[in-house]
Amino acid sequence: MTDTPRCHPPTATGLFAATAVALAILLALAGGESFYSALEYRRTELLEGQGWRLLTGHLVHFNARHALLDLATFGIALVLFPGLLRGWRLPALILGAILAIDLGLLASPEMAWYAGFSGVAYGVLAGGAWTDRQTHPRVAAVVAALLAGKLVLEQGLGAPQQAEALIGGAIWVDAHLYGVLGGGITALAIGRRWNAGNGCRRD
Numbered sequence: 001m002t003d004t005p006r007c008h009p010p011t012a013t014g015l016f017a018a019t020a021v022a023l024a025i026l027l028a029l030a031g032g033e034s035f036y037s038a039l040e041y042r043r044t045e046l047l048e049g050q051g052w053r054l055l056t057g058h059l060v061h062f063n064a065r066h067a068l069l070d071l072a073t074f075g076i077a078l079v080l081f082p083g084l085l086r087g088w089r090l091p092a093l094i095l096g097a098i099l100a101i102d103l104g105l106l107a108s109p110e111m112a113w114y115a116g117f118s119g120v121a122y123g124v125l126a127g128g129a130w131t132d133r134q135t136h137p138r139v140a141a142v143v144a145a146l147l148a149g150k151l152v153l154e155q156g157l158g159a160p161q162q163a164e165a166l167i168g169g170a171i172w173v174d175a176h177l178y179g180v181l182g183g184g185i186t187a188l189a190i191g192r193r194w195n196a197g198n199g200c201r202r203d
Helices: 012-030 032-039 043-047 064-080 089-106 118-131 137-157 161-167 173-197
Strands: 005-007 200-202
Touching: 012 032, 012 064, 012 089, 064 118, 064 161, 089 118, 089 173, 118 137, 118 173, 137 173
Parallel strands: none
Antiparallel strands: 005 200
């Protein structure tokens, strides 16, 4: 008997979800302006029946820097919280974050357009901090504190101008808030089925 936690390897479902998201973002980026125009969230077109934009708007980006920054955040979440790659945890968190952001978009008629994966990536980070909190308590606490601080600053001061200049477009900071709420609520709602979400066992 030992108290050292032994983590199981990622499952096919988790790896597939992570790979599919990364490939979809890169393919959308490679598609250029035509893909961007067809996939970006646009309120007018959405109300005319183009419902796919509620999903694909999270996959397109202003430019390569924007896409790579969002993918980096997503990748950091998976490295810090490997339990996310177990079973349906990652797909559930992604969908929970997307749903929360989309509800926020629909409730914000002033938001005529939206693109980017950052809100979803922050939702995955938030969910990972909860699901892996027993296996990586210090990392989870630091990530939760940093996310909370970021949200407070953004809600109070708005997006940093340097960040907007870097990605070449305006940042809707509410997407980060809604994404974190969606990921956090999803993790809380089904955390028991994830056995505290740590993806590990003690032998």
